[in-house]
Amino acid sequence: MIISIASGKGGTGKTTVATNMAVSLGGDVQLLDCDVEEPNAHLFIHPVINEVKTITTPVPDVDMEKCNLCGKCGEICQFKAIVVIGETVLPFPEMCHSCGGCMEVCPEKAITETGRELGVIERGSRNGLEFVHGKLRVGEAMSPPLIRKVREYARPDVLTIIDAPPGTSCPVIASMKGADFVLLVTEPTPFGLNDLKLAVGAVNILGIPCGLVINRSDMGDDQVKIYAEKENLPILMEIPFDRKIAEAYSRGEMIVEVMPEWKEKFLKLYQQIEEMSFHKNH
Amino acid sequence: MEKIAVSCEEPSLDSPVDPRFGRAAGFLIVDPDTLEFSYVDNGSSQAMSQGAGIQAAETVCRSGAKVVLTGYVGPKAFQALFAAGIKIGQNLEKMTVRQAIDKFKAGEVDMATAPNRMGHGA
Structure with missing residues (x-):
């Protein structure tokens, strides 16, 4: 109980x-x-x-070698915790709610998990x-x-x-x-x-x-x-x-x-x- | 010359500069040589609980502007603008868009190397 x-x-x-x-x-x-x-x-x-x-809670880590700047990760994120801007991808780990959406939609498998300490x-x-x-x-x-x-x-x-x-x-x-x-x-x-x-x-x-x-x-x-x-x-x-x-x-x-x-x-x-x-x- | 995005309260060269970058009403995208401009609405950023500055940076980046003139830029917006290679002129509130552009063209705006506000307008 x-x-x-x-x-x-x-x-x-x-x-x-x-x-x-x-x-x-x-x-x-x-x-x-x-x-x-x-x-x-x-x-x-x-x-x-x-x-x-x-x-820790999982947050995204981006491998720019694999990224094609398609922007799908930024589109799915409801918290602006990852954004494709200019020629780069910028994760904001402190805003991430660890839903895993960005990793799921990345066609290049460029996003892996790292941790933010809770x-x-x-x-x-x-x-x-x-x-x-x-x-x-x-x-x-x-x-x-x-x-x-x-x-x-x-x-x-x-x-x-x-x-x-x-x-x-x-x-x-x-x-x-x-x-x-x-x-x-x-x-x-x-x-x-x-x-x-x-x-x-x-x-x-x-x-x-x-x-x-x-x-x-x-x-x-x-x-x-x-x-x-x-x-x-x-x-x-x-x-x-x-x-x-x-x-x-x-x-x-x-x-x-x-x-x-x-x-x-x-x-x-x-x-x-x-x-x-x-x-x-x- | 490269296009300039100025945070503004109304779509006009005589609009006051909106002191807030992330939660500005909109941006005037101005050609500093001809003063021809277009307006980009930023109203959706105002309704966001978080990430307004980041979204505003995306909006400015998409507009093709290479310089931002505004009042205050928070840390995340600064990081995003910096990553996009956009130069930032701060502390330009209390003047019109036209005055801010004149000041920039006269070389009187120091380009920022750090954000001048904490997050959430603090």
Whole structure:
């Protein structure tokens, strides 16, 4: 089973929920941090990293000896990532989406694959919890290809928890698509509600069952709850604005480490998700 | 003399030079000796999310012009124009096409050796 933890708004507590749930469940769990632009789950998990892999995406390399300047590669490219200009062919690897179209249409077989570095993937573990995250190369504009590579580490025989980036655009979709359940972490503020609505819209388009965690639940107003009721979104957990939780967070510690009684609550959160996705699938 | 492509807001010698190369409204392709010109629309580049500069460079290259006079050229457009052997005169905004051409003919335009803008107009 794959659970994606998303939010819309940044800073609502996705990583807090993802890490605490993963650690509470213990073994047979993977945590994939797909927030590859600013991964930070490792700051709480403290995994021992034992594998580091550089990830590349294929981009064209042109052999001008073979090229007849026909221009077919430039015509098929929707991203202007390769262009025939004057007497030469100019690839712009940073704009390439790796579709392979230019290689396919080249009648002279003058185009071969080379790689553009997307970033690195690090894999490690902590007490039986498998941990994987991607780190996007500084300067790389596209994160979904690296996110998809991180997701390739998901194993069907275990529970996979995905810590998604904030927002509702391509990187978030890449982190939610194909998940069995999306857990949306929000806060009871107008800002939280606004972005929650956007996130729910995205999840609905993907057709994935979802539920809410309200963080800092005793602050703000009751508009998120009113919205949740209206939209039939189950509130699966509420985390209060507790000084002890905030202090633990500020030291890079997890809630379940300083308040072990929370382990039960995160286990219950998981059980509710399991039941909801079971009903959906059976 | 070789033809000159000037980024312009309207198809006229008295049009202001469009400061943007990649996302210029169009190009006036001018014979600097006779001032005869033709106009090439660049509107489709304005609608592109990326690659506008590269497409504009292709358009200029196809027009047969060997010199570009404009305001700002981004890094990718610069690379494409350079590969096509087209010379680039920058910082010619705030004047008309006619004035830019006069300036060029008087030898007062330094031909660029590097782009003067980051991508996306930054």
